[in-house]
Amino acid sequence: MVGAGLGGLAAAIRLANAGCQVALLEREQRPGGRAGRLEQADFCFDTGPSVLTMPSLLAELYAQAGESLADHLSLTRLDPAYRAVFHDGSVLHIRGDAEAMSREIAAVCGPAEAVRFERFAAHLAALYRAEYATFIDANFDSPLDLVRPLQLARLLRLGGFRRMMPLVSSFLTDWRLVRLFTFQAMYAGMSPYQALGIYAVIAYMDAIAGVYFPTGGIHAVSQGLADLAVRCGVELRLGTTVECVETVSGRAVGVRLEGGERVAGDVVVLNPDLPVAYRDLLPPEATPRRVRRLRYSPSCVVVHLGQERKLEGAAHHNIHFARDYAASFDDILAGRLQRDASWFFTVPTITDPQMAPAGGDVGFYLLPTPNLVGNALNWDAQAPRELAQAQRRLQAAGYGDVAAHTIVSSVVTPADWARQGMAAGTPFAASHHLAQTGPFRPSNRAPKLDGVVFTGSSTTPGVGVPMVLISGKLAAERVLQQLDPDAAVMR
Numbered sequence: 001m002v003g004a005g006l007g008g009l010a011a012a013i014r015l016a017n018a019g020c021q022v023a024l025l026e027r028e029q030r031p032g033g034r035a036g037r038l039e040q041a042d043f044c045f046d047t048g049p050s051v052l053t054m055p056s057l058l059a060e061l062y063a064q065a066g067e068s069l070a071d072h073l074s075l076t077r078l079d080p081a082y083r084a085v086f087h088d089g090s091v092l093h094i095r096g097d098a099e100a101m102s103r104e105i106a107a108v109c110g111p112a113e114a115v116r117f118e119r120f121a122a123h124l125a126a127l128y129r130a131e132y133a134t135f136i137d138a139n140f141d142s143p144l145d146l147v148r149p150l151q152l153a154r155l156l157r158l159g160g161f162r163r164m165m166p167l168v169s170s171f172l173t174d175w176r177l178v179r180l181f182t183f184q185a186m187y188a189g190m191s192p193y194q195a196l197g198i199y200a201v202i203a204y205m206d207a208i209a210g211v212y213f214p215t216g217g218i219h220a221v222s223q224g225l226a227d228l229a230v231r232c233g234v235e236l237r238l239g240t241t242v243e244c245v246e247t248v249s250g251r252a253v254g255v256r257l258e259g260g261e262r263v264a265g266d267v268v269v270l271n272p273d274l275p276v277a278y279r280d281l282l283p284p285e286a287t288p289r290r291v292r293r294l295r296y297s298p299s300c301v302v303v304h305l306g307q308e309r310k311l312e313g314a315a316h317h318n319i320h321f322a323r324d325y326a327a328s329f330d331d332i333l334a335g336r337l338q339r340d341a342s343w344f345f346t347v348p349t350i351t352d353p354q355m356a357p358a359g360g361d362v363g364f365y366l367l368p369t370p371n372l373v374g375n376a377l378n379w380d381a382q383a384p385r386e387l388a389q390a391q392r393r394l395q396a397a398g399y400g401d402v403a404a405h406t407i408v409s410s411v412v413t414p415a416d417w418a419r420q421g422m423a424a425g426t427p428f429a430a431s432h433h434l435a436q437t438g439p440f441r442p443s444n445r446a447p448k449l450d451g452v453v454f455t456g457s458s459t460t461p462g463v464g465v466p467m468v469l470i471s472g473k474l475a476a477e478r479v480l481q482q483l484d485p486d487a488a489v490m491r
Contacts, residue, residue, distance in 0.1 A: 001022060001023065001024045001025065001268075001269040001271065002025050002242045002245075002255060002268065002269065002270050002271060002272065002277075002281070003025075003026060003027075003033060003270065003271025003272050003456075004024050004025075004026035004028075004031040004032065004033065004222075004226060004236065004238070004271070005031075005032065005033025005034060005035065005222075005271045005455075005456060005468070006032070006033065006034075006035055006221070006222060006225065006465060006468045006469055006472070007033075007271050007455035007456045007457075007468045007469070007471045007472040007475065008024060008026075008033070008269065008271030008455055008456075008472065009024075009031065009222065009225040009226060009229055009472065010061060010225065010455070010468075010469045010471075010472025010473060010476075011269055011271075011455050011471075011472035011473070011475040011476045011479070012024045012229045012232075012234045012269075012472075013061050013064065013065065013225065013228055013229050013232055013234070013472075014061070014064065014472065014473060014476035015476050015479055015480070016229065016232040016233045016234045017064045017065060017232055018476070018480060020479070020480075020483070021233075021235075022229075022233070022234045022235065023234075023235045023237065023263055023265070024229065024234050024235065024236045024237065025237050025240045025242055025255070025257070025263065026236070026237065026238050026239075026240060027239070027240060027241040027242070028238065028239070029238050029239050030219075030222075030223075030238070031222050031223060031225070031226035031236070031238065032048075032219055032222030032223070032226075033048070033222075033271065033456075034047070034048035034049065034422075034427055035047075035048045035049055035218050035219055035221065035222045035465070036048060036219060036222070037217065037219035037222075038304060038410060040306060040408040040410070041306060041357075041407055041408045042356070042357045043306035043355070043356050043357070043360070043362055043407070043408055044216075044217060044355040044356070044362065045217075045304040045306075045355075045362060045364065045410070046217045046218040046219055046348065046364065047219075047304075047412075048218070048427065049218050049464075049465050050218060050317070050346040050348070050364055050366075051206065051211055051317065051465070052075075052211065052212045052213060052214065052218060052221065052465055053205040053206060053209060053210065053211055053212065053464075053465065053466055054205055054209060054465075054466040054469075055069065055075055055212050057466055057469040057470065058073070058221065058224075058225075058469070061225065061228065061469075062228060065228060065231065065232050067228070067231075072224050072227070072228070073214050073215075073220060073221065073224050074214065074215040075212045075213070075214050075215075076212060076213050076214075076215070076351050077096050077210050077211070077212050078096065078210075078211045078212065078213055078316050078317070078351065079095055079096030079097075079100065080093035080094055080095055080096070080315055080316075080317075081094040081095070081096060081206065081207060081210065081211035081317065082094040082180075082206075082207075082211070082315070082317045082318070082319055083314075083315035083317065083318045083319070084176070084179075084180050084318075084319045084321065085318065085319065085320045085321065085397065086176055086179075086321050087321065087322065087323035090108070090176060091108075092104065092105075092108055092109075092176055092177070092180060093315070094180065094206070094207045094211075096210060097208075097210065098118070098121045098208050101117065101121075101207065101208070102114045102117055102118055102121075105117050105174075105177065108176075109174040109176070109177060110174075113172065113173060113174050113177065116171055116172055116173065117171075117172065117177065119171055120168070120171035120172055120181070121204075121208050123158065123159075123171065124200060124201065124203065124204040124208060125204065125208065126158055127155075127158045127159070127160060127197070127198070127200060127201055127204070128201045128204045128205075130151065130154045130155050130158055130160070131155060131160060131198050131201060133151070134148060134151045134152075134155065134438075135198060135437070135438050135461065136461045136467070136470060137461070137470055137473070137474075138438075138460070138461075138474075139444065139460065139474050139477060139478065140438060140439035140441075140443070140460060141439075141443075142439060143439045143440065145439055155198065158197075159197045160196065160197045160198040161196055161197065161198070162196070162197040163192075163193060163194065163195065163196065163197065164182055164185055164192045164193075164195040164196065164197050164199055164200050165178070165182055165192045165193045167197040167200060168181050168182050168192075168200060168203075176321075179321050179325055180203075180207070180319075181200070181203045181207065182200075182203070183319065183321070183342065184199070184200075184202035184203050184206060185199055185202075185329075186297075186298065186329070186332075186368055187202055187297075187428060187463055187464060188202065188297070188431065188432035188462070188463065189295075189296065189297025189298060189428055189429075189430070189431025189432055189433070189463075190297075190333075190431060190432065190433060191326075191329035191330070191333055192329070193326065193329070194433070195432070195433075196434060196437070198437075199432060202464070205464075205466060211317070213316065213348065213351045213352070215352050215354075216352065216354075216355075217348055217352065217355060218465075221465075240257060241257060241258040242255045242256070242257055242258075242281065243255075243256050243257060243258050243281075244256050244280075244281050244282075245268050245270075245281050245282055245452065246262065247283060247449060250448075250449060250450060251449070251450040251451045252265070252267070252268040252449060252450070252451035252452045253265070253451070254268065255268060255281075265451075266451065266482075266483060267451050267452075267453060267479045267482050267483065268451060268452050268453070269453045269454070269455060269475055269479060270452065270453070270454050270455070271454075271455050271456050272421055272456070273421055273422050273423050273429065273456065273457075273458055274291065274423075274429075274430075274442050274454050274456060274458035274459050275291055275294060275423040275430070275442075275458060276421050276422070276423050277454065278291055280421075282446070282449065282452065283449070285448065286446060286448045286449045286452075287448075288442070288443075288447055288448065290440075290442055291442050294423070294430045294436065294442070294458075295430065295431050295433065295436065296371050296373060296423060296424035296426050296428075296429070296430055296431055297371065297426050297428035297429060297430065297431045297432075297463070298332045298333065298368055298369065298370055298371055298426065298428065299368075299369050299370065299371040299372070299414040299417060299424070299425050299426035299427070299428065300366050300367060300368050300369055300414075300426075300427065300428075301366070301367045301369055301383075301386045301390075301411065301412065301413050301414075302364065302365065302366050302367075302411070302412040303363075303364075303365040303367075303386060303387055303390040303409065303410070303411050303412075304362075304363070304364060304365075304408075304409060304410040304411075304412075305362070305363035305364075305365065305390075305391075305402065305406055305408075305409050306356065306360065306362060306363075306406065306407045306408035306409065307356070307360050307361040307362070307363060307402065307405050307406060307407065308357075308359070308360050308405045308406075308407050309359060309360065309361070309400075309405050310359070310360075310361050311347055311361045311363060311394075311399045311400055311402070312398060312399050312400040313398050313399060314345070314347040314350060314361075314399060315347070315350065316346065316347060316348065316350040316351050317344070317345075317346050318344070318345040318346070318347070319342070319343075319344055319345075320341075320342060320343050320344075320345070320397060321342050322338065322340040322341055322342040323340050324340050325342070327339070327340060328340055328341060328342045328368075332368050332369065332370055333370075334370075335370040335373075335374050335375050336370065337369060337370070337377075338367070338368070338369075341367060341393075342368065343365065343366065343367045343368070343393065344365070344366040344367075345363065345364070345365050345366070345394065345397075345399075346363070346364040346366075347361055347362065347363055347364075348362055348364065349361045349362045360407070363394070363399075363402070365390045365393075365394065367386070367390070369413075369414060370414070371414055371424040371425050371426040372414050372415070372418055372424050372425035372426075373424050375414070379413035379414055379415035379416075379425075380413070380415055382413065383411040383413050384411070386411055386413065387409055387411050388403075390402075391403040391406065413425075414426065423458070428457070428463050429456070429457035429458040429462070429463050430442065430457075430458045432462055432463070437462075438460070438461075441458075441459060441460050441461075441462065442454070442458060442459050443459065443460070444459040444460055444471065444474055444475050444478055445478050450482070451482060453475050453478045453479055453482070454475065455468075455471045455472050455474075455475035456468060456471060457471070459471060460474060461474075
C-alpha cells in the first residue's frame, strides 16, 4: 500500500484484519496525508480537514480489531457546530442536534420556519438512507450497477436528481437558512445552483448528524488509525518514497522505492491523489481516458495563525457569507478570486486549548479560490497578500487585532497543494458533477492494469473524511476480490 492517508489507513486496517500481510509505505515522517500536522512555536495546526462527521465509521474500524474508539480517541460533539455570520449582521448557530437547531431557528427566523426545518431535516435523513447503499457505500463496475429500479425511484421521489438550490428552497424560505444548507456544494466542487440534490446529504452529515472534534486535532485521528494499523499487524514504513509500481505482463507485482529497493506484492493499493498516482507511479498507457478528462473542484487558500491572545467572539467553526451569494460561486467557478468573499474560520483551541501556548489561540482561515486549471495567478507572489488580507478580514469581522497578535503564520495556496501532490492544485479532488458521480467517477480499480486498486477522494465515493474512510473499505473489498474472486463483501 502506498500512502498512509485516511483512506490508506482504513484499507490497511481492514485488510490486516482479513488476514492479509500489509506493508504500508508513506513518504512523510507522519501518517495522515492531507490530515497532517504542522507544529510551530508550540502551536499545533491541522493541515487538512477541520470538520469531523460520522465518527461511527471510525468506531467500526476499532471494533473490527476488538477495540473501542473511546479508549483511544476523545471526541467532543460541538455545540454550536457552526456559527454563521451574514452580511446584514445576523448570526445563526448550527446547534448540536436537530431539536436544538429547531429552537435556534424559531428564535431567529420564526416558529413557522422551524416547522419547515423539521420537515427538511426528516427529508434529508430519508435522502441519506436512500442513497447510502446506492451511491456512497458501493463499488461500481459499470453504470448498469446503478440500475436498481426501486432505489432509483426512491431517490427521484426524494429529489436526489433535482438541483440542490431548488430542492432546499422547496422546504426553507429564510434566505439565511437556504445558504446555510447549500454552501456545502462547494465541497463537491460545484455551485449549489448546479449541484444535484443528492449532495444535500453533506448538510445532513454536518448540521444534523453532528460535528465532532478529537482532542489533539484532526491529526489525532490519523495517528490513532496508524497506531491501530500497527497493532493489527500492518508494517508501517514512514519516510519511504515510492518511485513507481512495477508491472509484469499487465499486472502489478510490487513497487520500487527511491534508492532501488523493491517491495513485492500481490496487489498494490494507491492512496495518492488518483490522477497524480496514474501520472507518477503507473505506466502512461495505464491511464484511462476518463482520468485524462477529469474536471476538478475549486481550491482554497489556507492561513494558519498562531495568536498570543484569545480571538474575540469566536466559535469553534465560523462561516462568513458573502452579500451576493451566487456571485461568490460564479467568481470561483469562472477562475476568478471572489470579489465579495464567503470564507471559513476554525478556532480549534476553543475545544482543545492545549493546541496553543497558555493564553493563545490557533486560527485556521480558509478562503475558496479557483484551482490551477487555466489560472495564471502567481500564487507564490500572492501568498503574503493573502496573509495580510486574512488578518484584515478577521479584524473587520470582530475577532480583534489579529495582525498585532500573530506569533506564527503559514499560508497554503493552490500552488502549495500542487507541490504536495494534489491534481490541479486542489485538496478537494475531482468535482462531483453528474458525469463524475457514482459509477461515472474514476474507478477504484485500474481498468487497464490488474492488481492496482485506488483509495482516496478522487475515486468512489468522493470528498470528505467520511467518504475517504468509506473509500478505504471499498478498496479493501476490491483487494480481497482480486486475491479471491469469491471473497465476501465487507458489510
